[in-house]
C-alpha cells in the first residue's frame with residue numbers, strides 16, 4: 001500500500017527486454033524470479049507450485065526442461081500459468097528448441113554446458129524469430145574448462161568473458177533479446193563478477209548467489225550478494241537460490257526489494273522491538289501471533305509490535321499501525337498517534353481488526369475515528385511505567401554494583417574514576433549505561 005519514501009542508489013541504465021508481459025531492465029521495477037522443484041512433466045503439481053510462487057511474490061518462474069516429457073508439460077503449463085515461464089536448458093539443444101515449440105516466454109542457456117557454436121546460434125535464431133528472450137546464465141561451478149584454464153580459475157573476468165563469448169555468437173545471428181547472469185556460490189566472487197558485468201554490458205542483469213544453501217545461512221549469503229549489488233544500482237531481476245521450499249525464495253526476493261524501497265509493499269512488514277526490561281508483555285509471542293494472523297489476511301501494511309508505551313509509539317511512528325503495551329492494556333497507534341486502548345488479552349485481535357479497517361477505509365479515515373480519550377490514557381500509562389521502572393529498566397546499575405562487589409571480594413581494584421564510578425548512587429551509572437529506557441536505545 002505505502003511506497004517507501006527513500007530508496008537505494010539510482011539504478012544503472014540497461015536495455016529493456018520483455019519476458020512475456022514482464023519488462024526487465026531499463027526503468028522496469030526489479031523483478032523476482034524463482035524456480036519450480038516439481039517434475040515439469042507433472043503438469044498439475046507444477047502449476048500448483050507456480051501459483052504458490054506467484055502468490056509469494058514471484059514475477060517470473062523457471063522450470064527445468066530436461067526431457068521430452070518436460071517440454072510437453074511446458075506446452076500445457078505455459079497457457080495456464082499466472083506468470084511468464086522460462087525454460088532452464090542444460091546440455092541439450094533439442095530441449096531448447098522443444099521449449100520454444102512449447103511456447104515458453106524465455107530460455108536460460110548455460111554457456112558452460114551448451115557449448116557448440118552452431119547449436120547456440122541455432123537456438124538464438126529460433127528465439128529471435130519467435131521474439132523470445134534468452135538469459136545467458138554463466139555459473140562459476142560449470143564454467144567452460146578452457147576459460148577456467150585461461151583465467152586460472154573461476155575469476156570475475158572468466159565469468160564475464162564466458163558471457164561475452166556467448167553474446168558474440170548471438171550477434172552473429174543478430175539476436176539481442178538478452179539478459180545475463182554471472183552467478184557464484186562465493187558471495188565476494190559473485191559481487192565482483194556482477195560489478196564487472198555491469199561495466200562491460202548494457203544488457204539487463206539477473207542477480208543471484210548460486211547454491212546459497214538452506215536458510216538461515218542461505219538467506220544471509222543470498223541477501224549479502226544481491227542487496228550489495230542492488231544498493232549500488234546493479235541488477236534488474238533477482239533470484240534467491242535456497243535449499244528450501246521455493247516459496248521461501250520468492251518471499252525473500254520480494255521482501256528484499258520492498259525493504260530496499262525498490263518495489264511497492266505488497267505484503268506485511270512487521271517490525272517489533274527487541275524487548276527489554278521495560279517490556280510489559282511477551283513481545284516475541286505477541287509479535288509471532290500478530291505475524292501469523294496478519295500474513296494469513298495478506299495485510300499490506302507496516303505494523304509494529306512494541307513492548308512498552310514509554311517508547312513504543314514514538315519509535316515506531318513511521319509504521320502504518322502498531323500496538324504498544326501499557327499497564328495491562330494495549331495502546332493501538334496509527335502513524336504514531338494513539339487511537340485506541342484495549343485490554344492486554346485482546347491486543348492481537350485488536351491489531352488485526354484495525355489493520356483490516358485501514359485496508360478498507362484508509363489511514364486518514366481511521367485517524368479521524370480515533371478514540372479521543374486514548375491519548376490521555378496512554379500518557380497516564382507512560383508516566384506510571386516510567387515512575388515505577390525509573391530510568392534503569394534493564395537493571396544495569398544493579399549489575400554494575402554486583403560486578404564491583406565481586407571484584408572487591410577478589411581483591412581487584414576499584415574501577416577507574418569517571419564513567420559509571422558512582423553507580424552505587426545510581427545516577428551516573430544510569431545515565432551512561434541504561435539510557436535504553438527513556439531515550440529508546442533499547443529498541
Ligand code: SF4
Nearest residue numbers: 273276307308442443
Ligand atoms: S523500551 Fe523499547 S525495547 Fe524496551 S520494551 Fe519499550 S519499546 Fe521495547
